[in-house]
Amino acid sequence: MRHHILSALYSARYSRLCLGGLFMFLCQAAIAQESRYNMTRGVTEISQRVYGLHMTIFYICVVIAIIVFGLMFWSIVRHRKSAGAVPAQFHGSMKIELLWTAIPVVILVVMAIPATQALIAMEDASESDLTVLVTGSQWKWHYKYLDYPIEYFSVLATPRAQISNEAEKDALYLLEVDKPLVIPTGKKVRFLLTADDVIHSWWVPDFAIKKDAIPGFINETWTRVDKPGLYYGKCAELCGRDHGFMPVAVEVKSEADFEAWAAEQVALQEAARMADAAATPMSMDELMTLGEKVYGTACAVCHQASGEGLPGVFPGLKGSAMVTADIPGHVRIVVFGKAGTAMQAFARQLSTSELAAVITYERNAWGNDTGDMVQPADVAAAIQGGE
Structure with a gap:
């Protein structure tokens, strides 16, 4: 019992x-x-x-x-x-x-x-109001508006000091970029996605968008956002050593603000092209100051702030035979890149002044001290002459 x-x-x-x-x-x-x-x-x-x-x-x-x-x-x-x-x-x-x-x-x-x-x-990306070509490359995004003469690169803006644990990380660590993609509210925006080198993936959780960017192919997706704001995402494909340094940022503006922004960008890019064509010689101090800034944004991720690179992965620039001796070869590889490697062509990413400055900086930083000066006209001549 x-x-x-x-x-x-x-x-x-x-x-x-x-x-x-x-x-x-x-x-x-x-x-x-x-x-x-x-x-x-x-x-x-x-x-x-x-x-x-x-x-x-x-x-x-x-x-x-x-x-x-x-x-x-x-x-x-x-x-x-x-x-x-x-x-x-x-x-x-x-x-x-x-x-x-x-x-x-x-x-x-x-x-x-x-x-x-x-x-x-x-x-269903049909009947869109705006089309943007999104191109991924290691490790940045290029945005080209097919309805406006606007295109630019979007690059990680987190300070190198935070990445190397030399400064306190803020809330936007590895999220903020120098130039976010800008789209209007209430409009159907069509995205065409491709890549220059390896497979990337453009992912914005707030839009429920995650689409692969594949070299040689064009994928498409779309969104319509009614709420202005700044929305963040990531490259969601393991695309190489610095995959984690490839954020996505989309700024959504009201229709009026977007049109004002677009008009401003068209004017700025046209002014930049005119200034690029009429670039005057720069002093060594001007070249070194601008070159250090450009290097920190565009080159330090691979070649390191010290110029020593990563052995077996990215070549060092400090004491390099090409950087210290071969000026035409140095200009050519920065401007046109090197096929089959991670070295990209910077001709359409940077102005002739920025290209001249970063090349001059590399030839005179970290003890290289060649005394060489590369001017915007030299870079423009190299671009005009082609590879």
């Missing part, structure tokens, strides 16, 4: 524990929408649809888990050996087998319908 009473009490207590655990699990699931561990809710209609689909399937999985584990735990307790349960001897039931095959099929169909609708909507 005592044994049966204890077993009954144990069974009841165990059942309450199971039910309590399941109740707590449901409560956690209910508040999971606001958890920082959950999927980003996003700010676009598509991102909201994706989030809603995610939560719907999540709750379906929660219900399935409750039913399956509830039945399993109930069976374990109710039919345990100590309660005197005797195993039944049978060899299957066609009805049960059909039932547990049909139910999962129905569940999958129920989940597939909204999932397919969301995927179709995500891929």
Whole structure:
């Protein structure tokens, strides 16, 4: 008698524990929408649809888990050996087998319908108001507006001191860029994505966008954002040693502010082209000051701030035979890059003044002290002459 009473009490207590655990699990699931561990809710209609689909399937999985584990735990307790349960001897039931095959099929169909609708909507980039060509390269993004004469590179702006742990890291560590992509609110923006070197992936969680940028191919995606703000993302493909230093930043402006920004950029880029064409000779101090700034932004990631590079990966510039002796070769490799390596062509990334300055800086920094000066006219002549 005592044994049966204890077993009954144990069974009841165990059942309450199971039910309590399941109740707590449901409560956690209910508040999971606001958890920082959950999927980003996003700010676009598509991102909201994706989030809603995610939560719907999540709750379906929660219900399935409750039913399956509830039945399993109930069976374990109710039919345990100590309660005197005797195993039944049978060899299957066609009805049960059909039932547990049909139910999962129905569940999958129920989940597939909204999932397919969301995927179709995500891929429909037709009837766009603005098109931007996004090109990934190690380790920066190039944005070219096909509806405006605007194009520029977007590069990590986190100070090198933070990366090397010489300064305290702020909230935007490895997120901020020098020039974010700018798009207008309320407009359907189509993105064409490709790459210059290896596979990259343009990922902005708030827009529910993650699309690969593949050399030789063009992928497309789109977004429409109604809320102005600055949204961050990352390259989500392991694209090389400095993959983590390739952030994405998108600034969404009101339509009027965007048009004002676009007009300003067109004027600035035209002025830069005119200034580039009429660049005057610079003094050594001017070249070294500008060159140090350009080097820190465009070159230090690979060749290091010390100019020593990374043995076996990126060549050092300190004491290099080319940097200390071969001026034409030095200009050529900076301007046109080197095929088959990570050395990019900087001709369309930097002005002739910036190119001349960084080449001069490399030839006179870290003890190289060649005394050589490369002027914007020398770089312009090299560009005009081609490779």
